[in-house]
Every structure is written in structure tokens, then in C-alpha cells.
Amino acid sequence: MLRLFHFNKLSILSSKASTFLPLIPIPISKSVKSQMGSYSTSSSSKLLFRQLFEKESSTYTYLLADSSHPHKPALLIDPVDKTVDRDLSLIHELGLKLVYAMNTHVHADHVTGTGLIKSKISDVKSVISKASSATADLYVEQGDKIWFGDLFLEVRATPGHTLGCITYVTGDASDQPQPRMAFTGDALLIRGCGRTDFQGGSSEQLYKSVHSQIFMLPEDTLIYPAHDYKGFSVSTVGEELKYNPRLTKDEETFKNIMANLNLSYPKMIDVAVPANLVCGIQSKAS
Ligand SMILES: N[C@@H](CCC(=O)N[C@@H](CSS)C(=O)NCC(=O)O)C(=O)O
Secondary structure, three states: OOOOOOOOOHHOOOOOOOOOOOOOOOOOOOOOOOOOOOOOOOOOEEEEEEEEEEEOOOOOEEEEEEEOOOOOOEEEOOOOHHHHHHHHHHHHHOOOOOEEEEEOOOOOOOOEEEEHHHOOOOOOOOEHHHHHHHOHHHHHHOOOEEEOEEEEEEEEEEOOOOOOOOOEEOOOOOOOOOOOOEEEEEOOEEEEEEEOOOOOOOHHHHHHHHHHHHOOOOOOOOOEEOOOOOOOEEEHHHHHHHHHHOOOHHHHHHHHHHOOOOOOOOOOHHHHHHHHOOOOHHHHHH
């Protein structure tokens, strides 16, 4: 008998997610080199976890799956168009069933892989925040739970880098992975944070978001950001509380730091933002 996902608000919207189709072989592009920094971190025997890297935009994509569930339901956080073939071939190789392709926000520096994934596996549902104003199959907001098998991610609204930024945090329950894991997008980076100078960004809002939604998590919570430019792969809430050179400061100092970053605009911003507002399907953006 087919065991359905837990039905919560999100799964009700996505009732197709509970029907499992046979795995379809995915063509593997030879031009996409594997750039996997993959390892398993969770003490939970159920969670399959991989951190994947796209080197041009220094973006991390995360693969999570409930490997103990008979259908091995999986999700991708922040897939990149250039590495979709690599990610889907890994998912196929591991015998996983991709259910959700999720974004933490509308990215400005690369095109999301979500639209491409949906064109290859039609029953995958795209997920983004309601506040992002982007097109997706499912819209989430603060407090929503996204189930995959017996595991879930909780949604925390963390605006500031963009208006619609969210952080996905693994569940707070004894049968969920320990320590917890927070996928912070560009809200909190390792020893840094997302810039706040476009897309509805606000340093005041970012400071409040990180302090109220991320720094309140247990100190052993693992921080997995959407980017790293220095070669770091993971941090913890405890480490960032101590060593983050921006967010350990008081709010006024933080705002001053952010106002003086003097970063040049991302090279792809004019292509990426319009495309990502329609799930990364570039033809619809023009
Ligand atoms: N040089 C890169 C863009 C680098 C950049 O601006 N990164 C963003 C996140 S992607 S919009 C950021 O918030 N950086 C914060 C920081 O302190 O570096 C490009 O041209 O794409």
C-alpha cells in the first residue's frame, strides 16, 4: 500500500507529490563536471544529505532525502541551471524520487535550475516564498512545514537581502536530524551576510531577521549558506554568534558596514532576476 506524505498545508496544495512515478533515466551532460563537495553530516540514519557546488557563481545546492522511506523522497534547495544535469544524475544514481525544487529567494547572480528541472521531471513542484513575488507551484511563508517522507523542513522568513528571503530549517523533533541544519540562502553567509543594496534589501531588516530567526536556534545548529567565496562549506550558529564580523556588531554599526560594502553589481543581475521571477525559464522572462 502506498504510504502518503504527511498532509499539512503544503502537501495538500501538492497532492501530486504523494503519488510516485517510476524513475525515468536522466541524460547526463558530459560537459558538466562533477563539483561535488559531498558528505553526510547528520547523526540521523534517515537523512541523506549532499552539499553540491557550482563554481562560476560559488553557489551551494543542497540535496536532502529521506533514505529510510520506501520511495526515498528528495528535495533540492537552490539548484543552479548549469548543474541541473549533474544533480539529476546523482539523484537518479542514488535511487531518489525528487519531489521539490526549492529556492531560498530570487537570486541575482545566477539562473535557478528549477524551471529546467521541471521541464525534465514534470511532477516536481517548485517552491518559493509568497513574499518573493516569483512564480512557483507552491508558496510558503513563516511556520510552514515541508515534508519529505518522515522528515520535514520548517520555513523561517528572513528578509533583508531580498524581501522574500526564507531560511529552511530541519525539524524540531526527536525523530528529526540532530544537530539541526539551517539553509540560510544569502541571509547569513559564513562570517558574512547577503548584501542589502537591491531587490528590496534592507540592512535593518536583515539584522532583525538573522538575530530573531537564525541566532535563536540552538548553538550547534549547522549553517549551510547559498554561497561561499572563501572556500568554507559549513558553520554553526554558535560560531557565527562569536565570529561573524558583521552580525556580532550592534545594529547601527552593522548598518554602517552594509552601507559601505562597495560591491559591484552581480554580473548576471539583468538576466538572472527576470528569469528567476518566472522559475528560471528564460524564454518567459523576455
Ligand atoms: N561577484 C559576484 C556577486 C557577488 C555578490 O554580490 N554576492 C552576493 C550574493 S549573490 S546576489 C552577496 O550578497 N555578497 C555579500 C558579500 O559580502 O560578498 C557576481 O558578479 O555574480
